[in-house]
Amino acid sequence: MRRFTTFRIILLFLSFLFIWNVTISTAQFLEAGVQKLETPVVAPDFTLKDLRGRRISLKDLRGKVVVLNFFSVWCSLCEKQASSFDKLDEEIKGKDIVFLHLAIEGKEKELLEYKNKFNISVPILIDKNESVAKAYKVRGHHET
Numbered sequence: 115m116r117r118f119t120t121f122r123i124i125l126l127f128l129s130f131l132f133i134w135n136v137t138i139s140t141a142q143f144l145e146a147g148v149q150k151l152e153t154p155v156v157a158p159d160f161t162l163k164d165l166r167g168r169r170i171s172l173k174d175l176r177g178k179v180v181v182l183n184f185f186s187v188w189c190s191l192c193e194k195q196a197s198s199f200d201k202l203d204e205e206i207k208g209k210d211i212v213f214l215h216l217a218i219e220g221k222e223k224e225l226l227e228y229k230n231k232f233n234i235s236v237p238i239l240i241d242k243n244e245s246v247a248k249a250y251k252v253r254g255h256h257e258t
Contacts, residue, residue: 158249162216162239165225170214170239178210184241184252187220187228196232203236214239218247 157180161171172180183199185192196215203213215238217225225238241247 158246160246160249162241162246164237164239165222165229168237170237175212178212181211181213182216182250183213184216184218184247184250186218187224193232196228196234196236200232200234200236216241216246218244218252 157172159172161169163169181199183192183195185196199213199215203211213236215234215236217238218241220228222240225240228234229238239246244252
């Protein structure tokens, strides 16, 4: 009987921790302005070339979590994010998560210099006419 009571107390405590954690997480999302979509939304498909000339298409990445980081070479915040995404990509290699940088400004030469300067291994895609940025309703130069 004593074991059963101890088990119930532990179970109650763990339930409390779970509910408390969910509440904190929900509050953080609401504070950041993140809203749960009531109806699933299909991400707009795109195909862009990377700096090596390879064509990368969103539809080819179906089933994976894809993180799109829109940036410009002159954006100082983008510079900080670039190396952070690379570190994160290294940490979670082998998982079904793909990081892609989408350049919304900058010539290919500038983008290659940027890639080398910050030692970026994550693919940099060139959104020449900003069609992907427009499809995703990007309003700034450093949106993820």
